[in-house]
Amino acid sequence: MTTLTGSGIGLGIAQGPVARVSDPLPKPENTPSTAGAEAEKARFRTSVAVVARELEDRGARAGGTAQDVLEAQAMIAEDPTLAEEVDARLDDGATAEWAVVDAFAAFREMLTQAGGYLGERAADLDDVAQRVLADLRGVAAPGLPQPGHPYVLVARDLAPADTALLDLDQVLAVVTSDGGPTSHTAILAREKGIVAVVGVTGARDLTDGETVIVDAENGAVVTDPTEAELTAASDRAEARKAAAAAPLKPGALADGTAVMLLANLGSPDGAAGAVELGAEGVGLFRTEFLFLSADEAPTVEDQQAAYTKLLQAFPGQKVVVRALDAGADKPLKFLNDDDEDNPALGMRGIRILREREQILRDQLTALANADAATDADLWVMAPMVATVDETRYFTDLAHELGIRTAGVMVEVPSAALIADRILAHTEFASIGTNDLTQYTMAADRLLGSVAALQSPWHPAVLQLVRSVGTAGADAGKPVGICGEAAADPLLAVVLVGLGATSLSMAPAALADVRLSLSQYTLEDAQRIARAALAADDAASARTAARDAAEKKEKEA
Missing domain, CATH: 3.50.30.10 (Phosphohistidine domain)
Known part of the structure; x- marks a missing residue:
C-alpha cells in the first residue's frame, strides 16, 4: 500500500x-507547406471556428460555471494575438498544424511563467491546441x-x-x-x-x-x-450518501445552537441547485460575473434584473451580496487597468470602488431596487476593507442608497485586529478565509510554490478569526465565514468554536458540514478550537483538532 x-x-x-x-496527439513535423500561406490560414481559421463553436455548445449544455469556463476557452481559441502568432509562422512557410502547436506552446510558456491564476490557465490552452490540431488532421481529439x-x-x-x-x-x-x-x-x-x-x-x-x-x-x-x-x-462513502439523503434541516450543533448554513454562488443560475442541497440562504454572492466580460460597467437596469432573479429564489431567506471585488487577478479596463507591481496589495476591492464611486452607487442602487421588489432578506458587504474609515464610508453610502443591512468582509489582518472598532460602525462581518490566509501568511493563494503556507488551519489565521468572533459576540453582531475553510467539516466545527455564527460554502459541501456540526455541542466546538489554537503550525493544528474531536467520539 x-x-x-x-x-x-x-x-x-x-x-x-x-x-x-x-495521450496527446503527436506533434507534427516542421515541414514546409505545399499549399501556400493563404490556404493554410484558411484551414487554420476554419478549424479554430469549429473548435470555438464546439466549446460554446458544450458550455450551453453544461450550464453554470462550466458554461463560463468553456466560453472563456472559446475566446482563447479565437484570440487575435494567438492568430497573429500563427499567421507569422504560416507566412514563413509552415503548415497550419505545426504553426498551431508552436504558437500555442510559446503562449503557454508565457502563462506558465506568469504563475498564479494565469499559470493555471496553461492547461486550458493545451486543450484548445489539441482540439484545433485534431480538426486540422480530421481525427478525434484526445x-x-x-x-x-x-x-x-x-x-x-x-x-x-x-x-x-x-x-x-x-x-x-x-x-x-x-x-x-x-x-x-x-x-x-x-x-x-x-x-x-x-x-x-x-x-x-x-x-x-x-x-x-x-x-x-x-x-x-x-x-x-x-x-x-x-x-x-466504502463505509465512509455510504455514511456521506446517507447524510446527503437525510431530510433537510437547519444547521445546528448537537445542543441546538443554530449555525446557519449558506451557499457561495457566482451567478443566479446556481440558486435552485443550492436550495435543493439544503442551503438556508446565500452567504456570498459574487457579482463579478456581471462585470468581467464587459467593456463598460453594466447599467443599473441590467444589474437589477440579475439581482432580482437571485433574490426571488430565496424568499424570506438571508442573501449576502458582495459588492464588486475587482483588481488583483480580476482587472477591469473600465475600472482600473493600471499596471501595478503587486496588484494584490494595490487598488482592489473597496479601494477602487471608492475611487470610482459612481460604479459603486449604481450597484448599490440596483441591489436596493431588487430588494424592494422581492421578499428576500438582503445583506450587502464591501470587499477588502482594512480600516474603520472604509467601514464608515461603505456603510453610510449603502444606507443612503436604500440598503437596510450593510457589512464588511474581513480579509485583511488589520480589519481582524480592530474588529471591535470595525463592528461599531457596521451591522455584520464576513470572514473571507482565502484572502485572510494569503495576507496573514504573505503567501499568494494562486502560487503553487507557497501552497504549503496557504492553509486556513494555521494558528495565526485562527487567532484572527477568534478576534473577529469575539468582537462580534461582544457587539451582538453576526460573524460569518464565506471562504473555502467553511467547507471543511472539522474546520467548520473549529470556526464555530471561534465565534462564527454562520458558514457559507460550495453547495456540494453542505451535507458534510451539517452532519459534522450535529455531532458536537458548542462547548465541544470551543474545546476543539482551543486545541487547534495551541498548535504551532497548520498540520499540527489539524491533528490536535482531530484528536480532540476523537476524544469526544470515544467518550460518546
Missing part, C-alpha cells in the same frame, strides 16, 4: 479501477476513456470541455498530476461534487485497471489498498 498526496477537492471518498486519459465500467479518471490535467460533461454514473473520482485548487478541473469538480485530488505527485505512475482509493477530505490517493481499507472507505 502506498499513499500519494495532493490537494483534495470536495470532501468525499471513492474507490475503483484506474482509467487514464488518452478525450475521456470509455472502459465500459465505472472508473477513477486519471489525467495530467483534465480539459474543462471534458470536465463539464463528465458522466457521473461512470466517473467515480478524478486524480490529476498537475493543477491546483484554482485550476478549472478543481473549480468544476467542486461545483459538481466530484471526488477529486489534484496535483498528485506520482499520479502519472498509476496504471489502467489498478484499484485505488481517492480520499479528497485528506488529499490522498491510496494504491494497492487492503480489504480492510476498501471496506472502511
Whole structure:
C-alpha cells in the first residue's frame, strides 16, 4: 500500500479501477507547406471556428460555471494575438498544424511563467491546441476513456470541455498530476461534487485497471489498498450518501445552537441547485460575473434584473451580496487597468470602488431596487476593507442608497485586529478565509510554490478569526465565514468554536458540514478550537483538532 498526496477537492471518498486519459496527439513535423500561406490560414481559421463553436455548445449544455469556463476557452481559441502568432509562422512557410502547436506552446510558456491564476490557465490552452490540431488532421481529439465500467479518471490535467460533461454514473473520482485548487478541473469538480485530488505527485505512475482509493477530505490517493481499507472507505462513502439523503434541516450543533448554513454562488443560475442541497440562504454572492466580460460597467437596469432573479429564489431567506471585488487577478479596463507591481496589495476591492464611486452607487442602487421588489432578506458587504474609515464610508453610502443591512468582509489582518472598532460602525462581518490566509501568511493563494503556507488551519489565521468572533459576540453582531475553510467539516466545527455564527460554502459541501456540526455541542466546538489554537503550525493544528474531536467520539 502506498499513499500519494495532493490537494483534495470536495470532501468525499471513492474507490475503483484506474482509467487514464488518452495521450496527446503527436506533434507534427516542421515541414514546409505545399499549399501556400493563404490556404493554410484558411484551414487554420476554419478549424479554430469549429473548435470555438464546439466549446460554446458544450458550455450551453453544461450550464453554470462550466458554461463560463468553456466560453472563456472559446475566446482563447479565437484570440487575435494567438492568430497573429500563427499567421507569422504560416507566412514563413509552415503548415497550419505545426504553426498551431508552436504558437500555442510559446503562449503557454508565457502563462506558465506568469504563475498564479494565469499559470493555471496553461492547461486550458493545451486543450484548445489539441482540439484545433485534431480538426486540422480530421481525427478525434484526445478525450475521456470509455472502459465500459465505472472508473477513477486519471489525467495530467483534465480539459474543462471534458470536465463539464463528465458522466457521473461512470466517473467515480478524478486524480490529476498537475493543477491546483484554482485550476478549472478543481473549480468544476467542486461545483459538481466530484471526488477529486489534484496535483498528485506520482499520479502519472498509476496504471489502467489498478484499484485505488481517492480520499479528497485528506488529499490522498491510496494504491494497492487492503480489504480492510476498501471496506472502511466504502463505509465512509455510504455514511456521506446517507447524510446527503437525510431530510433537510437547519444547521445546528448537537445542543441546538443554530449555525446557519449558506451557499457561495457566482451567478443566479446556481440558486435552485443550492436550495435543493439544503442551503438556508446565500452567504456570498459574487457579482463579478456581471462585470468581467464587459467593456463598460453594466447599467443599473441590467444589474437589477440579475439581482432580482437571485433574490426571488430565496424568499424570506438571508442573501449576502458582495459588492464588486475587482483588481488583483480580476482587472477591469473600465475600472482600473493600471499596471501595478503587486496588484494584490494595490487598488482592489473597496479601494477602487471608492475611487470610482459612481460604479459603486449604481450597484448599490440596483441591489436596493431588487430588494424592494422581492421578499428576500438582503445583506450587502464591501470587499477588502482594512480600516474603520472604509467601514464608515461603505456603510453610510449603502444606507443612503436604500440598503437596510450593510457589512464588511474581513480579509485583511488589520480589519481582524480592530474588529471591535470595525463592528461599531457596521451591522455584520464576513470572514473571507482565502484572502485572510494569503495576507496573514504573505503567501499568494494562486502560487503553487507557497501552497504549503496557504492553509486556513494555521494558528495565526485562527487567532484572527477568534478576534473577529469575539468582537462580534461582544457587539451582538453576526460573524460569518464565506471562504473555502467553511467547507471543511472539522474546520467548520473549529470556526464555530471561534465565534462564527454562520458558514457559507460550495453547495456540494453542505451535507458534510451539517452532519459534522450535529455531532458536537458548542462547548465541544470551543474545546476543539482551543486545541487547534495551541498548535504551532497548520498540520499540527489539524491533528490536535482531530484528536480532540476523537476524544469526544470515544467518550460518546
